[in-house]
Amino acid sequence: MWSSLTSSVTSLTGYGAQAGSPKPGDIPNAGEGVKSAASLVKDGNYFSELAAKDLEWTIAATASTETQTFYCINDKGHFGHVQLIHSNLGIWGAPASVQMTARFRGDGVNKFFSTNLTNFVLSADKLSASTNLMSITLSPDGKKFTVQVTNAPDLIVSLTVERAARGYKIGEGKSFFGDGYVSHKFWPACKVAGMMIIDGKAHDMAGEGTFVHAIQGMRPHLVASRWSYVDFLGHDAETNQKAKLSLIQFTTPEYYGSATVTQGSIVFNGDLVGVAVDNKTEFVKTEHDEETGYNPPTEVNYVWEGKTIEGGKPFKAVLNVKPKGLCQKVDLLAEIPWALRKIVSTFVAKPIIYQWYDDASAVVTIGGEEHKVSGHVYHEATFVM
Numbered sequence: 531m532w533s534s535l536t537s538s539v540t541s542l543t544g545y546g547a548q549a550g551s552p553k554p555g556d557i558p559n560a561g562e563g564v565k566s567a568a569s570l571v572k573d574g575n576y577f578s579e580l581a582a583k584d585l586e587w588t589i590a591a592t593a594s595t596e597t598q599t600f601y602c603i604n605d606k607g608h609f610g611h612v613q614l615i616h617s618n619l620g621i622w623g624a625p626a627s628v629q630m631t632a633r634f635r636g637d638g639v640n641k642f643f644s645t646n647l648t649n650f651v652l653s654a655d656k657l658s659a660s661t662n663l664m665s666i667t668l669s670p671d672g673k674k675f676t677v678q679v680t681n682a683p684d685l686i687v688s689l690t691v692e693r694a695a696r697g698y699k700i701g702e703g704k705s706f707f708g709d710g711y712v713s714h715k716f717w718p719a720c721k722v723a724g725m726m727i728i729d730g731k732a733h734d735m736a737g738e739g740t741f742v743h744a745i746q747g748m749r750p751h752l753v754a755s756r757w758s759y760v761d762f763l764g765h766d767a768e769t770n771q772k773a774k775l776s777l778i779q780f781t782t783p784e785y786y787g788s789a790t791v792t793q794g795s796i797v798f799n800g801d802l803v804g805v806a807v808d809n810k811t812e813f814v815k816t817e818h819d820e821e822t823g824y825n826p827p828t829e830v831n832y833v834w835e836g837k838t839i840e841g842g843k844p845f846k847a848v849l850n851v852k853p854k855g856l857c858q859k860v861d862l863l864a865e866i867p868w869a870l871r872k873i874v875s876t877f878v879a880k881p882i883i884y885q886w887y888d889d890a891s892a893v894v895t896i897g898g899e900e901h902k903v904s905g906h907v908y909h910e911a912t913f914v915m
Contacts, residue, residue, distance in 0.1 A: 564707055564782055566791045567700040567714075568807035576793075577805045577839045580697035582672045584715050585743060586656040587616070589626075594618050595746045598659075598666055600677055600691050602722045603763045604737035607906050608636025609887045610726050612677055612687055614659060614666055616650060626650070630664045632685060634728050635857055635887045641728055642858055643685050675741065677724075689724035691739050693717045695802040700793050707782070710746075712791075717741035718776050719797040738763055740776055756781045757912035758811040760794070760832050762849055764892055764905025773798050773894050773903045775847055777832055779811050794834050796847055796894065803896060804845050806836035822861070822882045824913045827853060832909070843897035849890055851907055857885040884911045 568576055588596060599613040610633060617627040628647040634640075647661040657668040667676045679687035697717045704713045720739040725732050740761050760777040777794035792809040795802060810833040816825040834847040860883040890907040893900060 564705060564789045564791060566705045566789070566807075567703055568791075568793065570704075571701040575839075576700050576807055576836070577802075578699050578701055578703070580699060580715055580717075582657065584697075584699060584703065585668065585672070587652055587659055588656075588745060589616060589652065590618060590745075592618065597742075597744050599742045599744070600675070600689065600720075600722075600739055601742075601761045601908060602689070602691075602735050602737060602739040603761075603906055603908070604636075604722070604733075604735045606636065606734075606737075608634070608733060608735075609906065609908050610634045610636075610733070610735055611908070612679060612689065612726075614647075614661070614664055616659075628661055630661070630679065630681075632679065632687065632726075633857065633885075634726050634733060635855075637733060639728055639731075639733075640857055643681070645681055683730055684728075686727035687725070689722060689726070689735060691717075691741055692721045692723075693719075693741075694721045694738070695719035695797050695800060697741075698795065698802065698805055700805060700807060705791050713743075713745040714778060714793065715743040716776065716795065718795040718802060719774050719800065738774065740774075742778075756914065757910065758832070759910040760849070760907060761909070762832075762890060762892060762905060762907040764890070764903035766901060766903050769901075771799055771901055771903070773847070773892060773901065773905075775832070775834060775849060775892060775894075777809055777811075777834065779809060796834055796845060796896075798894065798896060798901075802839065804836050804838045806834040806845075808835045809833055810835075822859070822880060822913070824882055826884045826911055826913075829853075830909075830911075838896065841897070845894070845896045847892055847894045849892040849907065851886075851888050851890045851909065853884070853886040853888055853909070855886050855888045857887055859884055881912070881914045886910075 595617045597613055597615045602610045613631045615629040628650045630645045630647055632643040647663055649662045651660050659666050663681050665678045674690055674692040677687060677689040679685055695718060699715045703715055704711045718740055720741055722739040723736050726735055758779040762775040765772040774797040779792035782789045794806045794809050796804050812831040813827040814829040814831055817828045818825050829852045832849040836845060838845055887908050891904045893902055
């Protein structure tokens with residue numbers, strides 16, 4: 531959803547939910563609000579470099595959803611993503627759910643895949659996972675993932691995703707919600723090689739990517755009322771300087787104080803310049819969608835602001851997008867069984883995900899030097915309540 535929320539029906543539904551709208555008294559320690567990963571950083575240095583252990587699958591026994599997601603923008607400007615989702619329902623005797631989602635957008639194709647998987651197995655070091663149709667394997671040096679999907683004839687994927695800049699987390703990487711938590715770990719810049727074969731046609735995915743390992747250590751419908759996810763890649767045609775911007779932002783439900791939690795990064799010319807926790811998602815213009823009842827943006831500014839990891843220079847990036855390239859508008863309740871839909875609908879009126887892939891431009895300012903870059907952005911707006 532954020533990948534785990536936005537791409538997975540199971541990750542939003544909260545199978546273990548009790549009937550009735552949740553109230554602060556129903557949720558353990560909700561009155562404590564949210565302790566974001568950034569708020570727990572004591573020295574003001576939000577950047578923490580990832581160690582191999584940070585990439586382990588946790589597979590908690592309690593209600594949780596865990597995902598590994600690979601976002602790719604190839605050299606032709608086409609977009610693809612592949613995701614593996616493990617959801618534990620938190621109900622005694624109920625089996626875990628495992629799912630693969632994928633998308634390809636470009637070359638006249640706009641196709642989304644969602645497939646239930648079986649035979650989920652972790653490697654001994656918990657750094658690689660395999661299923662009946664999909665595998666994710668981390669290299670011994672911890673710098674490269676190999677992603678394989680064999681779901682012929684609809685989808686075949688063979689990708690290598692190699693870390694090209696430092697991986698990071700904010701502080702310890704966890705934001706706490708009473709007795710639950712949400713965790714994010716990033717490779718914000720990767721070199722991608724390989725193919726996505728859609729309905730028998732091969733698409734070369736050589737280009738750049740982003741990897742996100744996310745965990746929701748709680749019932750997912752309790753996490754947020756809104757989500758934003760942004761993945762931008764652009765360059766200055768005159769100077770050939772490149773910028774890569776990533777952002778995750780969510781607003782908690784009222785019973786967690788309607789707090790905004792945000793984190794993102796700026797990669798400039800291949801280096802992770804800074805991580806940012808003072809970010810904004812500004813809907814400049816909106817338009818009422820009669821079909822959903824929500825007001826998605828027709829123009830949006832995504833803003834990153836912080837200080838560089840080295841030198842502490844101020845940086846700011848403003849990405850302006852006029853969403854036109856709608857990939858999909860997903861009504862999650864329409865995708866799940868009737869009985870489960872009745873349970874979920876007591877918590878969320880109509881969870882909708884808007885997914886776009888657009889041309890966009892950004893102004894990146896680092897230490898007083900301004901850079902204008904143009905490129906492509908995959909972005910999502912999710913309305914949960």
